[in-house]
Structure formats: structure tokens, C-alpha cells
Amino acid sequence: MSSSVLGSRRMASTIANSLSFKLGVPLRLHPHPTHTSASLGFTTFRRSYVVSSSAFANQNREYVIVGGGNAAGYAARTFVENGMADGRLAIVSKEAYAPYERPALTKAYLFPLDKKPARLPGFHTCVGSGGERQTPDWYKEKGIEMFYEDPVTNIDIEKQTLTTDSGKLLKYGSLIIATGCTASRLPEKIGGNLPGVHYIRDVADADALISSLEKAQKVVIVGGGYIGMEVAAAATGWKLDTTIIFPENHLMSRLFTPSLARRYEEFYKENGVKFLKGNSLKNIEAGSNGRVTHVKLEDGSSIEADAVIVGIGAKPAVGPFERVGLDSSVGGIQVDGLFRTSVPGIFAVGDVAAFPLKIYNRIARVEHVDHARRSAQHCIKALLTAQTHTYDYLPSFYSRVFEYEGSPRKIWWQFYGDNVGETVEVGNFDPKIATFWIDSGKLKGVLVESGSPEEFQLLPNIARSQPIVDKAKLQNASSVEEALAIVGSSL
Helix, strand or coil: CCHHHHHHHHHHHHHHHCCCCEECCCCECCCCCCCCCCCEECCCCCCCCCCCCCCCCCCCCCEEEECCCHHHHHHHHHHHHCCCCCCCEEEECCCCCCCECHHHHHCHHHCCHHHCCCCCCCCECCHHHCCCCCCHHHHHHCCCEEECCCCEEEEECCCCEEEECCCCEEECCEEEECCCEEECCCCHHHCCCCCCEECCCCHHHHHHHHHHHHHCCEEEEECCCHHHHHHHHHHHHCCCEEEEEECCCCCCCCCCCHHHHHHHHHHHHHCCEEEEECCCEEEEEECCCCCEEEEEECCCCEEECCEEEECCCEEECCHHHHHHCECCCCCCEECCCCCECCCCCEEECHHHEEEEEHHHCEEECCCCHHHHHHHHHHHHHHHHCCCCCCCCCCCEEEEEECCCCCCCCCEEEEEEECCCCEEEEEECCCCCEEEEEEECCEEEEEEEECCCHHHHHHHHHHHHHCCECCHHHHHCCCCHHHHHHHHHCCC
């Protein structure tokens, strides 16, 4: 490599990576924040990535991505699109597989074999957004160096090196942390690690669960959120005795209203799923063979189970990167609107990033596939090009359940915006339903179940525009279509 080219790259890297910035850390920011002495100041200094060939087999790790999920896959694609991957990019992952679309693991991956389950390589990134399928061969063809099943165990910020579990020492110029989350686990002392107790975060977890479902008769699911709803729906495809237990009063308590949750619960019950609401797990018991046999609840009752699936949330996988700088309010690694951390040359994207949610003037950490994709793309474009506009994300969530072959009805809802304020519900769930969140006269959030493609496309426009709506008029709407037309006319 010539000295002139090398110098140009160093200069570009310095300009892109080492801009100083300040980021306020309160949960909610003022629309026009003033940075006080409490703000974190970030210094500027030159990063270098070239070391002697005697120290490393490959000198060209100008960019290193740590992680093997959606964010890593979409970041890799963006490097390729900008002509900066071949011989320059390495990906270090604890996974045995190339990056894939993780949401499949609690949906079609869990279907029985006779109901067309999803399998790799079918859902490698970036097929989830209609992009090219990035198989292991794709990374080879693009000149991207892959390190599988070798998680990073240590970082030396001053020397710009990573140490992996196998003892590899990797030099980086720019580092993108895309480690995502890990599943929250039950304590070992109450049976959280017994054979037959499952957590889902990767393909190996899902494979182990399928192995249990093939032999199981009675399944207990701990948690009434995303994981609980999606796994319970898949379990009905296996015709298993399925019970969901959770301490809240209704499903998806962080998003659904009690009325909306009741509609879903009724549908699940019609499909054979039982609910134990307002109850907490005390411990899980095993039989003489060491496998789970019962789940005991705080009220003293006991449920038979030969498979237990735990879905009680997730924690950002900050691992060895705590020194980079964590956010105390939402967890995760603190970044600015270009996903730069407090250390020049180090970035964080996806689930693990605590970023400024511009539309609502607060710091957020979003565990969602759409954010993983968009944040990765935004970060890499800012790193490699002259792009300087800050990330402007609109929160969105969705779920798809009961989609297996032979299901009496497929369920698919989408939500955009913020679930704050009063709610208006329109429709009866058969065939569709919508919930609108209104705060100070403005429409802040909207959820639609069983909408048409055109209706779903309207939702982000509504949530971003936050139109003033006539609540009484919305309440009197006779159908979801009429309600969306009322809101649409306010845009």
C-alpha cells in the first residue's frame, strides 16, 4: 500500500471518527438542550491501524465489527455498498453462523417439521428487508474476514486491540460494537439452569428448544411479553398443553392496553393456551433424572411441565466494553446521533446502543430488528462518507404469530410511535382492530392488527406527523378504515 493512499485513509478516518462532541445523559432532554458542566466532554486524537506484519497475519483490519446479529450483517452490507469491505473489514462473532435475522427464532423456526419451519440459510441477513442473502460464501466473496465462535473477551483502548476467547489479538482502526443483548435468566438456585429450561437468543437455543418440544406434552412459558406470546403461538402448532404465567394483569403490559390485551388473550385461549396472570414463579423442580417436572408459583400452586421457556427480558451485552462508557438511565453503551461513543474511533449500534431518540427528546435503547438495521446503516454511512445528519428514528414494533400451515388465523400487528396519553380503540378484532394513543390532543402512537399493506404503510406517517385529532370523532368511527381515514385527513 503506498504512503499517499495510507495517509489519505488515515486522514479520512481521523475526520470521520475523531470529531469531538457532547451528549447530555438525562432520560429526557429539553427540545433545545444547553450543555452544562455535567455533560460529558469527548476529546479528539488520531487513531492508527497499521502494525508490523510480523505481529499480525492480516494488516488490513481497518474496521472491525463485534457481533453476529442483524446489526452486524447490515453494517457489513453498508461497508460493501461503499466499497470499503474487501481486505479492510473483519467481523468477530460468538455465533457459529454468519449474521442472520434473529426474529425468525421465535416465529417460524419453532414450527413443527410438517408445517414448513424456517431454517438457515433461509434467513441470513439481509433477506428480512428484501436484500441479498449474505451466506458465509458472500462474506468470502466480498473479502470480509470472519471469526466464528470466538467472542471478544478484552479490549485495550489505548493500543486499539481486541483479545478473543481463543487468544487472538486483533488490531482495529475503527471498531463497531454490535453485540446486541443476552436473555435474562432465572437464578440457578430456583432451577433456572435445569435440563428442559430454555432461553432463546440464538440458533443453538432454538435448536435445543425444538428438541424438547418434539418430546414434550406440557409446556410452561414464563413471561407475557414478545417471547411468551410468540413461543406460545408456535407451541399450539405442536398441539401441546401450553400455559403462560406472568405477574402482570395482562399480556404485553408495556405496550398493550388492558382492552387490547384481552382480545389477544381470548384468541390464544381459543387455540388452547391457558393463562395464569398476576402470578410469579417461585422455583422450578426436577425429577429423579434431573429434568424439569414442575413449576411452583408464589401462591403455592404447582404446574406440571416437561419443558419450560423463559422470556423475562434481555440485557445489553456490554461485556468487555464497559470502559467505553455506559448510560445509567437505559443501560447500554452511550452514543451520539452518529453512534459515536465517548472514545474516538469506537461506535455502538443496535440493541446495545443508548442513543438520542430525536423525535421525543430523550435517550433510548431499542431492542428491535428495524432499529438494528437502520442504526447500523446510519453509523457506517456516517463513518465512511460525508453524512453528518443525526439519526432520527421512529420507534416501531411488530409481531407475527400463528403463521404455521393449517393455522385457523394468522395474526400480525404493527405499532409506530409512543404509547403515551389516552387511548381510543376502534374495531372488534374480527377482522381487525386499531388503538390510537392521544396526548394533549396530538396522536402519538398507533397500533393496527390485521391491516392491509396500504394501512400499515400509513402508520409511520401518522406517528411521525403527530397530527391534532378529534378524539370524539375517532371514538365514533364505525371501523378501522374509517378511523384511519379520519386521522389521515388530519395530516
